[in-house]
Amino acid sequence: MNVATNLAYPTAIEAVDLIKDYGRGENTVHALRGVNVRFERGRFTAIMGPSGSGKSTLMHTLAGLDSATGGHIMFNGGDITAMNDNQLTLLRRKKIGFIFQSFNLLPMFTAEQNILMPLTLAGDKPDRAWFRQLVHTLGLEQRLGHRPNELSGGQQQRVAIARALISKPSLVFADEPTGNLDSVSSAEVLEFLKRSVKELNQTIIMVTHDAVAASYADRAIVFADGRIVADEANPTAEVMNELLMAERERAARGALLEPPIAPEPAGARHRR
Numbered sequence: 001m002n003v004a005t006n007l008a009y010p011t012a013i014e015a016v017d018l019i020k021d022y023g024r025g026e027n028t029v030h031a032l033r034g035v036n037v038r039f040e041r042g043r044f045t046a047i048m049g050p051s052g053s054g055k056s057t058l059m060h061t062l063a064g065l066d067s068a069t070g071g072h073i074m075f076n077g078g079d080i081t082a083m084n085d086n087q088l089t090l091l092r093r094k095k096i097g098f099i100f101q102s103f104n105l106l107p108m109f110t111a112e113q114n115i116l117m118p119l120t121l122a123g124d125k126p127d128r129a130w131f132r133q134l135v136h137t138l139g140l141e142q143r144l145g146h147r148p149n150e151l152s153g154g155q156q157q158r159v160a161i162a163r164a165l166i167s168k169p170s171l172v173f174a175d176e177p178t179g180n181l182d183s184v185s186s187a188e189v190l191e192f193l194k195r196s197v198k199e200l201n202q203t204i205i206m207v208t209h210d211a212v213a214a215s216y217a218d219r220a221i222v223f224a225d226g227r228i229v230a231d232e233a234n235p236t237a238e239v240m241n242e243l244l245m246a247e248r249e250r251a252a253r254g255a256l257l258e259p260p261i262a263p264e265p266a267g268a269r270h271r272r
């Protein structure tokens, strides 16, 4: 580990030998295969990699939303993997913001109620000025009274972003936060995230499939098959596209070396 960067930026969250398996026996999916990674406080990190490589699993496990199969997660002076449900709930409510890939908005509540939900649950008063700033930056002024099913995908995504940031959490996980936005809204959201890292000293960990989005980050990690395969300081869109192409070629070469797949028995086609 690099001692110089260690001193410059204290650790926000760290995964040590992190393992996550889904299922059992021969159907086990090894989603995380012993991940070691340290995220620095006040820095913006992007995570890229093929679909199914374990990016969302890493984020959910780090945030304590999903349990780890093995390893440790050091955050805020403790090990998340050793915490009980109550401790995890409190930690997530106060310290962690999560922007879900699938938004996870509550359908019965308006956009405004959804945005304020983390504070409502914690019994905390909203900072109205911050609320107005979020709503303005995300262009949601005209949509605050609407329920999620009356909003477009991009609008729902922006509500989910505001909800994750309303309590000014020190650590924010963003799972493809710009996946449903047009390029102008996407640039605005990325600028906003970048600014909140600088101004609020927030730590942001963002999954993205877009190399341009990754270029807003201070660092970008490439994930493949449950492992980190590249770790780039000062990522540019060009470098990230090259790394992703190289990973795709490596995976294709690997597939060529595997034995041919046996024909499926009749009736097995729809089983996963």
Ligand SMILES: Nc1ncnc2c1ncn2[C@@H]1O[C@H](COP(=O)(O)OP(=O)(O)OP(=O)(O)O)[C@@H](O)[C@H]1O
Pocket (backbone or CB within 6 Å): 022, 023, 029, 030, 031, 049, 050, 051, 052, 053, 054, 055, 056, 057, 058, 101
């Ligand atoms: N609840 C689950 N039960 C079983 N397998 C799961 C579960 N969640 C994820 N997986 C599997 O774990 C692996 C990693 O999934 P994950 O959602 O982390 O991928 P991802 O990198 O986020 O992909 P994408 O870019 O498509 O969002 C995949 O093979 C997926 O099928």
Ligand SMILES: [Mg+2]
Pocket (backbone or CB within 6 Å): 055, 056, 057, 101, 175
């Ligand atoms: Mg995902």
